[in-house]
Amino acid sequence: MMSMFERKIGKQIGILLILTAIWGVIHFMIKGGILNPYYELNLILIGINIILAVSLNLINGFNGQFSIGHAGFMAVGAYGAAMITIKAHLPFAIALLVGALLAAVCGILVGLPTLRLRGDYLAIATLGFGEIIRGLIVNIDYIGGAYGLSGIPKLANWTWIFWLTVLTVLVISNFINSTHGRATISIRENEIAAEAMGINTTKYKVMAFTIGSLFAGLAGGLHAHYFYTIQPNTFNFLKSFDILVMVVLGGQGSITGSIIAAIALTILSASLQKLAALRLVIYALLLIVVMLFRPQGLMGTKEFSFNMFSKKSKDKEGKQHGTAIGQ
Amino acid sequence: MEVFLQQLINGISLGSIYALIALGYTMVYGIVQLINFAHGDVYMVGAYLGFFATAILGWSFLPALLMSMVVCAILGMVIEKLAYTPLRNAPRIAALITAIGVSLFLEYGMMLLVSPQVRTFPQVLTEVQYKLFGSLVITNRQIIILVVTVALMLLLQYIVHKTKIGKAMRAVSHDKQAAQLMGINVNNTISATFAIGSALAAAAGVLVGIYYNAINPLMGIMPGLKAFVAAVLGGIGIIPGAMTGGFLLGIVEAMVSGYGKSLYRDPVAFVILIIILIVKPAGLFGKNVREKV
Amino acid sequence: MALLSVNDLSISFGGLKAVSDFNLQLQKNDLVGLIGPNGAGKTTVFNMLTGVYLPTSGDIQLDGKSLVGLKPYQINHRGVARTFQNIRLFSDLTVIENLKIAYHSHAKYGLLGAVCRLPGFYAGEKEIHEKSMELLKIFKLDHKYDELAKNLPYGEQRRLEIARAMATQPRLLLLDEPAAGMNPQETHELMGLIRWIREEFDLTILLIEHDMSLVMGVCENIYVLDYGQIIAVGTPDEIRNNRRVIEAYLGEEAS
Numbered sequence: 023m024m025s026m027f028e029r030k031i032g033k034q035i036g037i038l039l040i041l042t043a044i045w046g047v048i049h050f051m052i053k054g055g056i057l058n059p060y061y062e063l064n065l066i067l068i069g070i071n072i073i074l075a076v077s078l079n080l081i082n083g084f085n086g087q088f089s090i091g092h093a094g095f096m097a098v099g100a101y102g103a104a105m106i107t108i109k110a111h112l113p114f115a116i117a118l119l120v121g122a123l124l125a126a127v128c129g130i131l132v133g134l135p136t137l138r139l140r141g142d143y144l145a146i147a148t149l150g151f152g153e154i155i156r157g158l159i160v161n162i163d164y165i166g167g168a169y170g171l172s173g174i175p176k177l178a179n180w181t182w183i184f185w186l187t188v189l190t191v192l193v194i195s196n197f198i199n200s201t202h203g204r205a206t207i208s209i210r211e212n213e214i215a216a217e218a219m220g221i222n223t224t225k226y227k228v229m230a231f232t233i234g235s236l237f238a239g240l241a242g243g244l245h246a247h248y249f250y251t252i253q254p255n256t257f258n259f260l261k262s263f264d265i266l267v268m269v270v271l272g273g274q275g276s277i278t279g280s281i282i283a284a285i286a287l288t289i290l291s292a293s294l295q296k297l298a299a300l301r302l303v304i305y306a307l308l309l310i311v312v313m314l315f316r317p318q319g320l321m322g323t324k325e326f327s328f329n330m331f332s333k334k335s336k337d338k339e340g341k342q343h344g345t346a347i348g349q
Numbered sequence: 350m351e352v353f354l355q356q357l358i359n360g361i362s363l364g365s366i367y368a369l370i371a372l373g374y375t376m377v378y379g380i381v382q383l384i385n386f387a388h389g390d391v392y393m394v395g396a397y398l399g400f401f402a403t404a405i406l407g408w409s410f411l412p413a414l415l416m417s418m419v420v421c422a423i424l425g426m427v428i429e430k431l432a433y434t435p436l437r438n439a440p441r442i443a444a445l446i447t448a449i450g451v452s453l454f455l456e457y458g459m460m461l462l463v464s465p466q467v468r469t470f471p472q473v474l475t476e477v478q479y480k481l482f483g484s485l486v487i488t489n490r491q492i493i494i495l496v497v498t499v500a501l502m503l504l505l506q507y508i509v510h511k512t513k514i515g516k517a518m519r520a521v522s523h524d525k526q527a528a529q530l531m532g533i534n535v536n537n538t539i540s541a542t543f544a545i546g547s548a549l550a551a552a553a554g555v556l557v558g559i560y561y562n563a564i565n566p567l568m569g570i571m572p573g574l575k576a577f578v579a580a581v582l583g584g585i586g587i588i589p590g591a592m593t594g595g596f597l598l599g600i601v602e603a604m605v606s607g608y609g610k611s612l613y614r615d616p617v618a619f620v621i622l623i624i625i626l627i628v629k630p631a632g633l634f635g636k637n638v639r640e641k642v
Numbered sequence: 643m644a645l646l647s648v649n650d651l652s653i654s655f656g657g658l659k660a661v662s663d664f665n666l667q668l669q670k671n672d673l674v675g676l677i678g679p680n681g682a683g684k685t686t687v688f689n690m691l692t693g694v695y696l697p698t699s700g701d702i703q704l705d706g707k708s709l710v711g712l713k714p715y716q717i718n719h720r721g722v723a724r725t726f727q728n729i730r731l732f733s734d735l736t737v738i739e740n741l742k743i744a745y746h747s748h749a750k751y752g753l754l755g756a757v758c759r760l761p762g763f764y765a766g767e768k769e770i771h772e773k774s775m776e777l778l779k780i781f782k783l784d785h786k787y788d789e790l791a792k793n794l795p796y797g798e799q800r801r802l803e804i805a806r807a808m809a810t811q812p813r814l815l816l817l818d819e820p821a822a823g824m825n826p827q828e829t830h831e832l833m834g835l836i837r838w839i840r841e842e843f844d845l846t847i848l849l850i851e852h853d854m855s856l857v858m859g860v861c862e863n864i865y866v867l868d869y870g871q872i873i874a875v876g877t878p879d880e881i882r883n884n885r886r887v888i889e890a891y892l893g894e895e896a897s
Contacts, residue, residue, distance in 0.1 A: 030764070088442055090449075135627050141441045142384045146577065147626050150619035153574070157616025168612070193757050200756035200763065201742070201749040201770065208743045211732035218692060218726075220718035220747040220810050259570075263449060270446055299465070302457035309450030314435055317443045323734070 045184045052180055062180060066248050068288045069183035070241045073190045075268040075280035077237035080194055082266075083274030083323075084203065085230035086210025088145040091132070091152025092238050092265050097257035098155060099125040099239025100246040101165050104174045107247070114177040118186075118243040125239020126232050128155065133231030137224055152262055159254045170253030171246075178248040186244065190237050195277055197233065206230055210275075267309055271319050279321030355485055356607035357600060362491040362560070364599020365498035369553035370576035371583070371591035372505065373425075373546025379522040379586030380542045382441065386448035387428060388550055389573015390455035393566065395421045395551025396558045397459065400468055414497070414555045418548040425547025426540045434536070452573075459566040467565040494556045501552055502592060505545070509588060514541050522586065571615065575602075578622040584632030593633060643706055645670045645846050646691075646814055651700035653690060660686050661870040664700070666848075668814070673840055673847045675857045677881075678867035679891055684850045685727050687867070688816050692724050693717045704814070719747055723812035725803040727819050727850075733792035737783055737802060740791055741774040744809035774809065780842075781805040781835075797828045801835070808843065815839075817849040821856050829853055833860045858882065866890070 048065065051057040057065075074096065081089045103121030106112050136147045160168045197203050206226050208216040217223050246252050264287075272283030287305075294301035312319065370392050377385045395417045402413035432451050436444045477489040509515040517538040520528040529535050557572075558564050579598040583590025598618060605617045625632065646668040653661050661683040668674060676684050689695040691702060693714040702709040709717050732740050751766035778784040781801050786794065791802060800820055807815060820836070821829045833856055840847055851857045857864060858878040866874040866881060868890040874881055881887055 139626055142445060143626060143630060145445060147623060150622045153619045154616045161612050196757045196759060201746050202753055202756050204743045205746045208732055211735060212730050215730035217714040218718060218724055219744045220715050222715050299457055299461040303454060303461055306450050306453035306457060310432055310447055313443050313447040
């Protein structure tokens with residue numbers, strides 16, 4: 023008879039094996055030329071988008087704060103990491119770390135003053151911060167100014183992206199499924215009650231922003247080192263909206279939803295590449311339609327679990343499992 | 350001193366545009382508590398309609414202006430009915446996201462329709478420069494912008510304070526349910542608000558087209574955001590606030606442009622926003638409201 | 643020393659003085675009621691005690707240490723928990739999740755443990771789960787642990803709110819109209835529950851209530867508030883016959 027601990031370890035090893043298999047298969051397909059660069063590009067994009075969507079979901083979906091300036095944090099990470107490799111000639115891992123940490127610091131700086139703002143006001147403030155960050159980048163010639171930064175070494179590849187995506191999902195998922203995650207979620211549910219029950223809401227709101235921006239910065243660093251050129255315009259509010267659409271469509275409060283939406287929308291984007299303007303119109307319509315008819319997005323606040331399809335969860339609408347809190 | 354006065358003149362022109370757009374934001378927010386992200390794009394549509402009227406149909410300034418205002422008023426009402434009315438009782442975030450969707454739809458739809466290129470507005474009004482006090486320049490276009498803006502604002506004040514629909518708008522802004530109980534048709538009042546706001550934005554669009562001679566499908570994004578900042582600065586939901594905020598922001602921006610780097614123009618507006626939100630979120634004219642526990 | 647000592651507490655909103663010179667002393671294990679007509683300022687007093695509002699003047703002392711200026715979560719950590727007049731449950735979360743959140747400040751593992759899934763995490767989660775289930779059992783809600791809070795019938799939602807407040811392991815419990823919306827049967831059970839948890843958890847309880855049967859039946863001492871001021875303090879019998887109290891509730895005619 024296995025103990026709970028042994029069952030958990032077994033499950034974790036199983037997942038690790040599956041992930042390694044996925045990584046391995048694709049890795050060798052790329053190396054062997056079976057997957058051409060176009061597919062590789064899209065897989066990379068999927069990874070980056072998953073990191074962006076899941077990190078934004080932590081802030082918007084789980085913590086209930088409305089942030090629409092996420093691209094700003096991505097920009098900080100991108101430029102930060104690029105500076106480290108280009109100017110300081112330090113290894114890729116350090117560059118990514120520095121970029122992510124810089125973005126996290128920005129997250130704290132943005133989070134602290136905007137804490138007492140609600141809903142619409144918070145949204146506009148985060149948008150404003152995103153624009154301020156972009157405006158600052160445009161004005162700093164040392165990092166390329168309005169022309170952007172090019173010549174960034176192409177250090178990111180499938181392996182880096184895949185495992186860092188896995189790490190992001192793991193860290194955020196572990197955070198959510200813990201007492202800290204519950205504290206974060208309680209703020210979304212009823213902030214005044216959460217505060218009355220002993221939750222330091224300020225701390226957790228800033229924490230959500232910080233962790234979210236940390237990973238956005240990571241995504242930025244990866245982006246910079248794959249596409250070897252970055253411009254301030256790459257990280258404008260249209261990019262922020264892009265990420266927002268993924269989070270909303272997937273379901274605010276569902277990590278699985280964000281992953282699915284990131285994959286689906288990246289693929290949609292790629293297939294509609296030829297009809298560029300049409301793609302964006304479709305995006306916009308999709309957003310409107312979803313908000314009007316299914317505002318909880320694809321997954322709502324539910325996560326994927328193997329007993330999703332079993333008889334137990336086909337009970338009446340009311341009986342849901344909320345977020346996948348370990349039982 | 351001269352730089353200051355010149356930038357003041359420029360700032361007032363710029364501020365007029367922001368004020369006109371800000372009025373739409375503030376009226377809509379006051380009545381349905383929604384940040385109508387699509388509002389900046391109505392301004393863009395207004396500019397294109399003006400372009401269409403003058404370049405294609407060969408109309409002169411006033412008819413083009415009026416047509417643009419009327420069509421955009423209708424556009425505003427249509428957007429409201431289709432996208433916002435169904436979400437009137439939904440969480441504010443849902444309505445905000447939908448507004449973003451509408452905004453994107455207008456931008457990219459227009460791009461699809463007319464191509465992303467910048468179009469040149471025909472020279473409806475040949476530029477005439479007037480020299481004041483030495484080297485100060487004020488153009489006839491700037492005068493027209495100011496005159497039209499002031500005229501529209503006076504008209505708005507009249508509507509809001511001296512007509513029945515204006516009274517209804519004020520009542521619904523205060524307390525929707527009470528207004529309904531008093532027999533006011535809330536839906537129509539909200540539609541009227543959107544219509545008026547959109548008409549003002551359209552006017553701004555036409556004026557900008559004439560002033561800058563260039564329009565493009567994404568031209569509404571920045572002015573839209575900045576006009577929103579202006580509305581917040583003055584006190585969101587407060588009409589005199591939007592007017593004041595608009596002019597203030599225009600002047601500040603012109604000053605920054607004149608004295609500093611013009612690349613700082615955009616971030617400056619957002620820095621002002623952050624400062625206001627932290628120091629006095631209710632804006633210059635606003636009052637703080639406490640949440641009931 | 644009194645557990646809770648409130649001295650000359652006052653608060654003004656703009657020009658309106660909502661509460662003036664409120665004085666209250668609670669000894670350990672007291673069960674005291676705060677009553678008064680609607681709008682008298684009772685919830686405002688609660689909000690000041692729990693740090694939601696900052697009083698304009700006066701002091702609140704728990705065990706001799708001032709609570710004024712502390713944030714609500716800090717006051718909770720010092721041992722004060724409350725329920726709300728209009729239920730504030732985490733409606734889209736399950737019953738047990740509502741409790742687990744309240745156990746947060748007593749969780750035995752930190753951020754690192756959570757993210758890296760150290761053994762401390764599993765032990766800590768197990769403890770939180772077990773403690774939550776135990777508490778739910780006491781409040782007869784354990785069979786519904788997996789239900790969404792919003793799907794519970796009204797009476798159970800109120801019970802859940804009390805259970806959740808208890809999960810923060812308070813010494814002082816503030817109940818804001820716990821019997822609101824309950825039928826006589828439920829109110830009677832609630833009275834028993836309140837007396838029982840006071841015994842079992844060594845609590846001190848201050849409650850706001852309009853239901854006189856509960857107040858008279860359970861409270862040992864009663865403070866009466868009207869227009870923000872205390873107009874009477876006494877035992878249920880004394881209050882029942884107090885002229886000023888009757889007038890406040892029913893108007894001048896009813897004497």
